[in-house]
Amino acid sequence: MSFGFNESQEMFRREMHNFSQKELAPGAKERAKLDYIPSDVLKKMAGMGLLGFNVPERYGGETIDWVSLGISTEAVGQADFNLSLPTILSAGIGIALQMAPEEVQAQWFPPVVAGETMLSLATTEPGLGSDVANTACRAVRDGTSYILSGEKTSVSLGMQSSACIVFAKTDPTQGARGVTAFLVPLEQERVSRSRILDMGCKPIGRASIFLDNVAVPESHRLGEEGRGFHLVMSQFDTIRVLLGLICMGAAQTSLDEAINYAKQRMAFGKPIGKFEGVSFKIAEAATMIEAGRLLSYRALAMKDAGQFHAKESAMVKWLCPVIAVDVIHNCLLIHGQIGYSEEYPLEQRLRDVMGFELADGTADIMKLIIVREIMGREYLPY
Ligand SMILES: Cc1cc2nc3c(=O)[nH]c(=O)nc-3n(C[C@H](O)[C@H](O)[C@H](O)COP(=O)(O)OP(=O)(O)OC[C@H]3O[C@@H](n4cnc5c(N)ncnc54)[C@H](O)[C@@H]3O)c2cc1C
Known part of the structure; x- marks a missing residue:
């Protein structure tokens, strides 16, 4: 088994890390207070190709x-947790949008890739989440x-996106097989939106979107009717792993800060890093x-090898946000009152990573x- 990146992945890692630290890390704390992602930062990310993966x-x-996609999202997450979302959304949507006709792809892909x-x-x-x-x-067909x-x-x-992939029932007599995906342009009369005031992840700007009999052309349907659920379950499985790596990036940055602090902060005549209560936390x-990280990159390597990895993705999506919350919490405690x-x-990073405990599927x-993968479907409670 190989546990390392290959040569080109390692070069890519260095490139992504250097870019993210130089261009994205400065100003991250100030940006975390905004309720949008500034366009100049998006343009910088676009310049590095961070908004065009899978396009x-x-x-x-x-x-x-x-694996390289994981490397890039981890690097961005290490610099600015909130900026990693446009990267993974465009990677996920990159796959989904390829199911639309060329003219729809030609309309939407270039401005997304350009930031x-x-x-x-x-x-x-x-009324529903999980x-x-x-x-x-x-969604009712009309011509x-x-x-x-x-x-x-x-x-x-x-609030900030100009179109959204919406999952709607085309056949209400069916369960999962009645769900279809549509690309819905949001800047139109019959669509309204309202912001949700969140405790963290503020620049990501969660919102409610109201669709009042919005006409969506057939060309904006992604895949066949009734295949929307399949699309979420098959393609977005791997996106979950990227969320885990973003959390690991945020945890690593917090740990680096805590190590520096533990080496400098004095108590009882010694750097606090000499006390096991601090160094063992580290x-x-x-x-x-x-x-x-190992669990995450293993899941991505399985994806690259064409192997089924639903179990591994779920393990990552459960474990990594929990690790990040715990690590950042402890790093905050190492900083004492100023933390x-x-x-x-x-404190802001802690609020941010907690959002990823919920986003894209809860721990439960x-x-x-x-359970389904290791015990069998018959052990599911439904
Ligand atoms: C920061 C953030 C970003 C998000 N971004 C998006 C987005 O871009 N698009 C989008 O559509 N959604 C998004 N979400 C929503 C997210 O996907 C949902 O919160 C998640 O799927 C859970 O749904 P819910 O909140 O309605 O909880 P529910 O499904 O109502 O669950 C409530 C509680 O019950 C538990 N529960 C439910 N069913 C079971 C079960 N069968 N067994 C055991 N426990 C169960 C859950 O684990 C949870 O603790 C985001 C959420 C957050 C916090």
Whole structure:
């Protein structure tokens, strides 16, 4: 077994790390207070190709292996947790949008890759979250269009994105097989949006989106009717691993800060790093981050090898946010009273990573996937 990156992945890692630290890390603390992602930063990310992964080359994108995609999202997460979301959203949406006709791809891909606009993705509704197949949002065929109605909520980048992939029921008599995915342009009359005031991840700007009989052309349907659920489950499986690596990036930055602090801060005539109550926390955090990273990159290597990895993805999505919350919490404690203040980025990072305990599936839902894979579907509670 090989546990390292190959030569080109290692070069890519260095390049991504250097760029993220130089261009994205400065100003991260100030940006975390904003309720949008500033366009100049998006443009910088676009310049580095960070918004074009999984997008066809003819639209300015680049197909890279999943391990490299993990490397780039971890590097961005290490510099600025919130900036990693546009990267993974465009990577996920890059796959989904390729199911649309060329003219739709030609309309939406180039501005996304250039950082001029962003797309979002909406499965959650006020009445459902984990139970994605049960969507109440309706899409009714009307000639060559569909009329969409309903409310989506908790949509990351919901206020800032100009189009959203919406999952709606085309056949209400069916469960998962009745769900279809549509690309819905948001800047139109029959769409309204409202911001959700969040405790963290503020620049990601979650929103509710209201669809009041919105006509969506058939060309904006992604895949066949009734295949929307399949799309979320198959393609977005791997995206979960990227969320885990973003958390590991944020945890690593916090640990680096805590190590520096522990070497400088004096108490009882010694640097606090000499006390086991501090140094053991650091040792534990380093170990947990390494475990989370190894599990994540293994899942991505399995994806690259064409292996089924639902169990491994679920393990990552459950474990990495838990590790990050624990590590950042302990790093905050190592900083003592100043760690609790807004002057240091630890309290904000803690609020941010907690969001990823929920986003894209809770720990409970991830454990259900693990149970399904190791015990059998008959041991699911439903
Ligand atoms: C920062 C952030 C970003 C997000 N971004 C997006 C986005 O871009 N697009 C989008 O559509 N959604 C987004 N979400 C929503 C997220 O996907 C949902 O919060 C998540 O799927 C859970 O749904 P819910 O919150 O409705 O919880 P529910 O499904 O109502 O669950 C509530 C609680 O019950 C537990 N539970 C539910 N069912 C079971 C079960 N069968 N067994 C055991 N426990 C169970 C859950 O684990 C949870 O603790 C985001 C959320 C956050 C916090």
